[in-house]
Structure formats: structure tokens, C-alpha cells
């Protein structure tokens with residue numbers, strides 16, 4: 001139930017949540033619900049609890065009575081459907097605003113047979129017209145009031161509110177539901193639910209990538225690192241600006257996304273990238289991530305060079321890199337390191353960079 005409540009509380013367009021509970025639970029509220037009733041975490045959104053009724057529609061009527069009187073759109077949801085997505089809640093709100101009444105539903109994928117009372121097939125229904133109703137179901141305040149009044153006055157015992165709205169003469173719009181928006185009622189459902197939770201966790205796990213680059217230091221070239229031109233008597237050899245720091249970070253970012261490397265996205269032979277600064281390539285790599293639903297969490301890089309000293313310019317480089325990937329400077333770390341005079345790097349023949357990137361699913 002907590003997941004179901006949170007799905008609505010965390011949605012930007014939801015103003016309040018009213019939970020209808022069995023009397024026994026009312027007397028002994030679950031701790032998360034007691035906390036949510038007065039919790040600034042949700043931006044001060046009210047959470048109310050009311051006693052449920054005998055039938056589903058009685059519980060909905062009690063909850064509806066507690067809804068803020070200025071609220072015009074009301075969504076009704078089964079607490080037994082904990083996997084409702086934020087996108088589905090958005091679709092329901094939009095359809096309800098347009099149509100006055102809407103139901104989340106998925107198209108039947110199996111052939112549908114109607115059975116006679118003696119358990120033989122009496123008819124095969126055309127599947128293309130069959131939808132299986134889920135929740136949320138959405139209503140304008142006046143529509144839900146009419147539907148519930150009809151249920152009470154005409155003694156109709158409906159399994160959902162959309163049925164009452166239909167019977168009250170309203171057109172109910174079908175909104176694409178989600179196959180993962182299952183209703184958990186049996187032990188088999190729990191097995192499926194655990195699989196859905198595991199899949200969600202795997203999707204949300206942070207991913208890391210590593211990058212490395214090395215360029216020779218030569219006469220007659222500018223020294224550019226992290227988009228900063230550093231005053232020095234030599235510079236890095238290579239295509240474009242030879243910004244080894246940006247190249248290593250770009251590879252780390254692409255690597256974390258499983259999106260190949262800098263050579264694949266920005267080949268030397270492609271005129272589009274000729275003359276592009278390496279900061280621009282890094283910016284484009286961040287766009288590749290966004291297209292995959294990912295964003296950079298943080299970056300760390302080590303630049304190995306004997307001279308010059310990087311420290312005075314490190315914060316400018318961090319800001320450039322942070323701006324290119326669209327994160328704040330405190331998520332970017334860059335440090336210089338000497339090679340203690342050992343080997344080619346120690347003799348100042350080249351500069352090498354190691355970088356690591358953490359990326360994660362874009363949080364909505």
C-alpha cells in the first residue's frame with residue numbers, strides 16, 4: 001500500500017491523497033502512513049485517512065467526501081496495484097480533464113470466450129473490442145458524485161467506479177494502462193510482483209564507466225585541458241584541440257551508458273566534428289545519455305603531467321566540464337598528479353588522463 005500511496009504523493013500534479021482503510025487498520029495506522037499524514041517531505045501535501053465501507057463503492061464514497069472541495073479531478077486507485085507509474089497517472093489526469101471520465105485499461109491479448117452456465121463455450125468475443133480495466137480511474141468531481149449517487153440510490157453493486165459512470169450515462173474514455181500495473185491478490189501475483197520490483201531495481205542501479213587518453217606534448221600547439229587554454233611553452237598534439245581531459249571524460253560517460261566510445265560517435269573523418277571543441281563533444285555525449293534515459297551522477301578525473309601546475313585552473317576546468325554535462329560543479333572532481341620524473345610521462349613527453357563516470361536513470 002505504501003508504494004501505491006507514494007506513487008500519487010510523489011506526482012507533481014497530485015494535491016492530496018485520501019486513503020480508505022478497514023476499521024481494524026484505522027485503529028492501528030502503519031507507521032509510514034502515520035508519518036505521511038504530517039510530513040513536509042511531500043511538500044506539505046495533505047494525506048487523509050477515512051474508514052472504508054462494506055463494498056468498494058462505499059469506501060470510495062467515504063474517501064470522496066474527504067476530498068478538498070476545490071479539487072475538480074479525482075483519481076480512484078486500488079492500493080493492491082502498487083506499480084502504477086508516474087506516466088500513467090499523468091495520462092489519466094490529462095484524459096480526465098479532456099473527457100470527464102477515464103479508465104486505465106489494457107487490450108486483451110488472449111482470445112476471449114464466453115461460457116454457458118454448463119461450462120461450455122457459448123460465444124467467442126471479438127478480441128479487438130475487449131479491454132481489461134485497471135485503476136487509476138479518473139473523474140471530474142461532478143461525474144464521480146453522479147456515479148456514486150446512482151450506485152447508492154439504484155442499489156447497483158459495481159466492481160468499479162467506471163461502471164457506475166457508464167450507467168449514469170457518461171462516456172468513459174479508455175487510457176492505455178500498463179501490463180506491469182498488476183493487482184496483487186494471490187500468492188502467484190506476489191511472485192510476479194517481486195520480479196517487477198527486482199527489474200525496477202536493476203534498472204535504477206547506478207552504472208560506472210572508465211575513460212583514458214594520452215596525447216604527446218609538442219612545440220607550437222596550445223595546451224588545452226577541460227576547455228581551458230593553459231599558458232605553457234608546449235601543447236598537445238592531435239586532431240582538433242587534443243583536449244585529453246575532455247576525451248577521457250567523454251569515454252567514461254559513454255562507457256557507463258554502454259554507448260561505445262568517442263571514436264564511434266565523433267570519427268576524425270566526419271566533417272560535422274571538424275573544428276568542434278572537445279567540450280562540445282562532451283556536451284553531445286551527455287545528450288546521447290539523455291536519449292537513453294540516463295544522466296551523469298558524478299565524474300572524477302586524474303591528469304598525469306609533470307608541468308605546468310594545474311591547481312590554479314582546476315576550478316575553471318571543473319565548471320566547464322560540469323556545464324557541458326549539465327550537472328553542478330561539486331559533482332565534478334579533477335586533480336593533477338606528477339609521474340615523479342619516471343618514464344615518458346615523467347619526462348614531460350606526454351599528458352595522460354584517467355576518468356571515471358557514474359551515471360543513473362534520469363529521476364523524474
Ligand code: MG
Pocket residue numbers: 213214215238242243244247
Ligand atoms: Mg584524445
